[in-house]
Amino acid sequence: MITLGDYLMVSGILFAIGFAGVMLRRNLIIILMSLELMLNAANLSLVAFSRFRVNSIGLPDYNAQVFVFFIITVAAAEIAVGLAIIVALYRARQTTDVSQISQLKF
């Protein structure tokens, strides 16, 4: 029988993978992908709690799913802006390696 804890554990491990990616990788694009993994781990636990809180007429709690909808929208906007910043940075410095972008001033 699959319990709530199993879904939360999968979500926690996925978050840790994204967290490790942000800390270990030096390529800015991979760091953005790892951020997406962390956001989606949060989405998974929200949906699991939504399915767990069944109300009196036998429907899941749709408030959490509306939250997930908002998170997906904001994440898509964030990715678009982040990738545009990476392109602008690449034009200026010809690199996406964070270890070579250590100065605020070009």
Place this chain on the structure above:
Amino acid sequence: MSPFLFWVFALLTLIFGAAVVINRNPVASALSLVVSFLGLAALFMSLNAYFVGIIQVLVYAGAVMVLFLFIIMLLNLRAEESRRINWLASAGGVAVALILVGQIFSVISHLKIAQNPFPPLAGSTTDDVRNIGALLFTNYNLPFQIVGVLVLVATVGVVLLSRREPR
């Protein structure tokens, strides 16, 4: 959903999520991210959240991934040349992530409700699009409009950021 399918899709999500971090080639990372998100969409559908699962496939596997691949091709990134890995820093990063997993595991194993299986649903729950839409246009009307403005600001910002400076 049967436990077997749950573990198949959970392992798919986690293994390809780890492949995103481990792969040296950015294109391989982006394609691993697609598979990971498809597994996650299957997990959403196993929780009877069909709308969220479909949105996940459309937005991530469709739009965001095309954006990532376009940028990778545009910047002409090659696989990182195999420079020496700083093993001490890598071990530190992995250790912090493992500590995080351990903490989450200890919290979940002490949580009483986490041992409960999911309660049964009423007969038909396939009209979740209607229910989410009703909430979106009643209780969450103001946040919905704010998100609309946010998307507009993001569009204008992206155009402004990627415009070449007129000389």
